[in-house]
Amino acid sequence: MSIEGRVWVFGDSIDTDLLAPGPYMRKSLPELAEHCLEAIAPAFASQVREGDILVAGEAFGIGSSREQAAQVLIQLGIRAVVAKSFARIFYRNALNLGLPALVCPEIEAETGERLALDPLSGKIVNRERGREFQAEPIPEQLMAIVNAGGLLPYLKARFSGSSEA
Amino acid sequence: MQTLSEKILSRASSRDRVRPGEIVTCRVDLAMMHDSGGPRRVAARLASLGAKVWDPDKIVLASDHFVPAVDIESAEILALTRRWAHAEGVKNFYDQEGICHVVIQEHGHLRPGMFAVGGDSHSTSGGAFGAFMVGIGATEMTGVLATGEIWIKVPETIRLVWQGRFGSAVSAKDIMLFLCARLGMNNNYKAFEYAGSAVEAMPMPERMVLCNMAAELGGKAGIVEPDQTTLAALEAAGVDPESDALNWKSDLDARYAQTHEFDASALEPQVAAPHSPANSTAVGEHLDTALDLAYIGACTGAKLTDLHMAAAALKGRKVASGMRLLIAPASTRTTAAAAADGTLAILTEAGAKILPSGCGACAGMGAGTLAAGEVCISSTARNFKGRMGSPEARVYLGSPYTVAASAVRGKITDPREFVA
Numbered sequence: 001m002s003i004e005g006r007v008w009v010f011g012d013s014i015d016t017d018l019l020a021p022g023p024y025m026r027k028s029l030p031e032l033a034e035h036c037l038e039a040i041a042p043a044f045a046s047q048v049r050e051g052d053i054l055v056a057g058e059a060f061g062i063g064s065s066r067e068q069a070a071q072v073l074i075q076l077g078i079r080a081v082v083a084k085s086f087a088r089i090f091y092r093n094a095l096n097l098g099l100p101a102l103v104c105p106e107i108e109a110e111t112g113e114r115l116a117l118d119p120l121s122g123k124i125v126n127r128e129r130g131r132e133f134q135a136e137p138i139p140e141q142l143m144a145i146v147n148a149g150g151l152l153p154y155l156k157a158r159f160s161g162s163s164e165a
Numbered sequence: 166m167q168t169l170s171e172k173i174l175s176r177a178s179s180r181d182r183v184r185p186g187e188i189v190t191c192r193v194d195l196a197m198m199h200d201s202g203g204p205r206r207v208a209a210r211l212a213s214l215g216a217k218v219w220d221p222d223k224i225v226l227a228s229d230h231f232v233p234a235v236d237i238e239s240a241e242i243l244a245l246t247r248r249w250a251h252a253e254g255v256k257n258f259y260d261q262e263g264i265c266h267v268v269i270q271e272h273g274h275l276r277p278g279m280f281a282v283g284g285d286s287h288s289t290s291g292g293a294f295g296a297f298m299v300g301i302g303a304t305e306m307t308g309v310l311a312t313g314e315i316w317i318k319v320p321e322t323i324r325l326v327w328q329g330r331f332g333s334a335v336s337a338k339d340i341m342l343f344l345c346a347r348l349g350m351n352n353n354y355k356a357f358e359y360a361g362s363a364v365e366a367m368p369m370p371e372r373m374v375l376c377n378m379a380a381e382l383g384g385k386a387g388i389v390e391p392d393q394t395t396l397a398a399l400e401a402a403g404v405d406p407e408s409d410a411l412n413w414k415s416d417l418d419a420r421y422a423q424t425h426e427f428d429a430s431a432l433e434p435q436v437a438a439p440h441s442p443a444n445s446t447a448v449g450e451h452l453d454t455a456l457d458l459a460y461i462g463a464c465t466g467a468k469l470t471d472l473h474m475a476a477a478a479l480k481g482r483k484v485a486s487g488m489r490l491l492i493a494p495a496s497t498r499t500t501a502a503a504a505a506d507g508t509l510a511i512l513t514e515a516g517a518k519i520l521p522s523g524c525g526a527c528a529g530m531g532a533g534t535l536a537a538g539e540v541c542i543s544s545t546a547r548n549f550k551g552r553m554g555s556p557e558a559r560v561y562l563g564s565p566y567t568v569a570a571s572a573v574r575g576k577i578t579d580p581r582e583f584v585a
Contacts, residue, residue, distance in 0.1 A: 013350070013441065017552040022529025025201060026231060026238045039556030059351040062383065063549060064528070065286040066202060067302035088353045088385060089286060093302035141188050141316055151304050152210055155311060159214050 003079050003100070004116040005051040007109045008044065010037070012057035016090065019061065019069035033072040050077035053117070055109045057083065061090025070094040080117055082107050082124060082135065095142055098150030102135035119146060168322040168419040169388055170356040173297040177280035178317075185321040185422070195223055195274060195281040195298075196309050197291075199265045201230035201530070202284035204249035205242050206303035211310055219313035221254040225274050227265035230530050232523040263496020263522040266290040266377065266464040270369070271498050273402035277391040277413040282309055287464050287546065289384065292376035293369055294399070295391035295413045297356070300380065320356040320385045321422035322415075323348075327363035329430040334580035336474060337371040338466065338544065338564035340427075341378035342435035342445035348425075350443050352383040355422065358415065359389050363429035369398040370468040377465050378546050381442045390414045434580055436542075437562035440550040448567055451577040458541040459484075459572035460553075461565055462493035462520070463527035466544025471495075471565040472503045475544075476511040478569035478583045484516035485575030491533045493520035515573075526553050535560070542577060544568045 018039055024032045037044045054073060060083035061069055070093045073081065080100040084107065094101040100119035109115055109126055117124040120143070122135035138146060148154035167175065167182055175183045177191035198207070203226055211218070218224060226246065234240035243260075250258040259268045266287055269275060277295030282288065284306045291298030301315070309315050327340060340363075357379045364372065372389045379387025389395075391413055399406045436451045438444040461467055461475050472494060484490045492512055494500040500522060503509040513519065526533030527545040535541055535554030541561070543553065548560035563571070566580035573583065 015547075015549040015552075017529070017547070017549040021551050021556075023534065023551075023554060025528075025530055026236075026242065039551040059353075059383065062350055063286065063547060063552075065284060065288075065300045065302050067206070067304060070302075085351060085353065087351075087383060089300055089302060092305055096302065096304040096308075139188055139318070151308050152213070155214055155216075155308055159216060159311070 002116065002118050003053065004114065005053040005079055006049065007111060007113050007115050008048065008052060008054050009109055009111045010054065010056045013059045013062055014056050016061060016063035016066055016069040020066055020072055025066065025068065029068065029071060029075055032068055033075040036072040036076060045076060048076045048078065051079055052077055053115050054078050054081045055107055056081065058085045060086050062087040065089045067093040067097060070097050070099050074099050080119060082117065095146055096151040100146065104133050104135040106133050166416050166418045166420065168358060168415045168421065169295070169390055169413060170297050170322050170358065170386060171319065172413065173278055173280055174317060174319055176278065183319045185319050187319045188316055189319060190314050191280050191317050193223065193282055193309050193313055193315060194279040195225065196306065197225045197265055197269055197281065197283040197288060198306060199230055199285060200228040200242055200246045202303045202306070204246045207307045207310060208245070208249050210304065210307040214311050216311035218253045218255070218310050222256065224255045225257045225265070225269050226250050226255050227259040227268045228261050229264045229523045230528065232261045232531065233521050261523065263499065264464045264524055267468060267495040267499070270294060271402060271496060273399065273404035276399065276404065276406065277395065277410045282315060286380045287377050289379040289387045290373045290377040290464060292379065292386050292388035293372035294395060295389065297386050297388060299385050318354055320354045322356045322358050323352065324358045324360060324421045324424040326361040326424065326426045327359070327429045328361045328426065329363055329428050330366070331363065331429050331432065334434055334566040334584040335432050336564045336566060337367060337374035339432055339435040341374060341381065342437050342442060342562060343432060345381050345437065345442040346445040348382055350381055350383050355384050356386040356388060357382060357384045359387065364389060365392065368470060369394060370470040373468070374465060381546055434564060434567050436567060436577060437548055439548055439559040439561065442547060442562060448563065448577065448579045451561065452579065454561065454577040455540060456488060456542055456571055456576055457539045458535065459488065459490045459568045460526055460533055460541055460543040460545065461568055462525045463545040464495060465546040466565055467493055467495040467499065469499050469502050471544060472499065472508050472512065474565035475569035476508045478566050478580050479515035479573065480511050482515055482573045482583070484572045488572055488575040490517040490572040491520055492517045493525040493533070494522050496522050529553050542568050542571045
């Protein structure tokens with residue numbers, strides 16, 4: 001699995017209220033997604049494209065357990081998030097929803113550049129800069145979920161396969 | 166040689182011992198959900214697996230986010246929650262009785278040594294009862310509902326020792342705002358264990374604040390060793406504690422990643438400036454910041470003890486002209502108790518407006534939402550940009566003492582002016 005896309009860069013402590021603002025939480029996912037990050041980047045939701053990659057600083061996704069914070073990114077077309085660090089609930093939510101979340105403290109990129117990455121090996125390439133980065137490996141137990149495309153497909157396989165048990 | 170958190174994870178994963186960094190599969194003793202992240206998000210997924218809830222008696226469900234319904238969308242979410250509880254045979258369903266983190270302990274669902282999960286980041290609150298309780302998202306909750314299990318990376322434990330007695334108008338909330346500034350908010354995969362004479366002296370609702378805001382530290386859990394105060398609270402909730410309840414303690418030779426010692430008597434009332442709890446300093450640095458609204462609410466700041474703090478600052482005083490003080494008691498039982506002991510009368514005579522019990526304005530979903538340009542001081546846990554309404558609003562955080570004192574002056578005020 002390899003992902004290549006245009007990059008959006010954000011800073012530290014991007015919280016779940018910025019990603020999925022409370023006042024719109026009762027709305028449908030597409031409506032909620034229109035407000036993703038609008039408090040700090042009003043053009044993001046309308047300009048982000050299918051296949052883009054989000055790069056962020058420390059503690060990406062701090063705050064609430066609402067998994068819409070990850071789901072709106074998928075809805076908008078984001079195919080991977082690379083951050084220096086993640087808040088733990090966001091990290092689990094992203095992988096459970098099949099959105100690769102890579103921890104890479106060394107990552108260097110600017111909005112508009114392109115990255116190519118392999119979520120399984122953690123290799124990230126910024127060709128414009130001629131730089132290669134290595135993300136921290138995803139724990140083995142989680143790889144099975146990532147490989148299945150998320151927790152639900154993973155469980156589906158388990159439930160359909162365990163009928164003889 | 167294990168910490169309390171490690172002991173609980175060992176028991177839940179049927180192992181003799183676990184070590185920090187290990188990933189273990191745990192059997193879940195209790196799973197809590199609310200209307201926002203609960204049936205609305207898990208019902209269809211569970212059905213798509215062809216699975217039923219593994220054990221309906223181990224589920225606690227509370228409608229607290231979209232309450233009371235203010236439009237058709239919120240009414241439909243609440244209706245779906247009700248239907249699902251009925252269809253799945255979930256008896257522990259609390260429909261608009263208050264915030265899940267408060268309701269769950271009022272009704273005696275938490276006990277020392279439990280391994281519990283909650284579909285809300287502030288589920289860490291349950292650690293006040295000596296349980297290991299961790300917040301998870303809705304897909305993860307679907308997995309728990311289907312299997313009764315979850316994988317957990319065993320966290321290192323950080324021990325936070327608070328010795329001594331609080332000065333006047335200082336509370337657990339001030340400890341947590343102080344710690345957010347001191348330790349930062351990115352302490353991932355850590356359990357915070359609170360100890361020391363200041364913690365031992367705290368009633369359960371104050372210990373809940375410590376564990377609640379472990380979430381703001383980025384922690385996986387907050388926990389306090391059970392003691393006689395815990396047992397008394399369990400008995401008051403109608404629970405007959407197990408005889409070994411007090412055995413759930415860290416070993417004397419347990420290994421901690423860090424231990425920090427603090428002097429509670431030296432702690433001043435704290436205020437967090439917009440837009441992060443980590444922007445906390447002593448209240449003196451914020452004096453005279455003009456305010457439009459004071460909000461006392463949420464799981465963090467509207468339990469009975471919180472209303473008592475507010476009443477201590479408001480008794481015989483009035484909310485400043487042009488200032489709004491909104492109070493959303495954390496549960497209907499809280500409101501009833503505050504009515505019975507005279508607290509509610511002090512609050513309303515001062516000019517406070519009493520709102521329905523629920524998460525309310527804290528998460529920008531209920532009554533009290535902020536307009537652009539408004540400045541608020543709140544007893545809640547988070548002041549992220551846009552959380553309580555408009556991204557152009559500014560929210561300060563403080564203890565119920567500080568929020569109430571500030572309501573009287575119409576500007577950020579040191580509560581020690583009013584509370585001896």
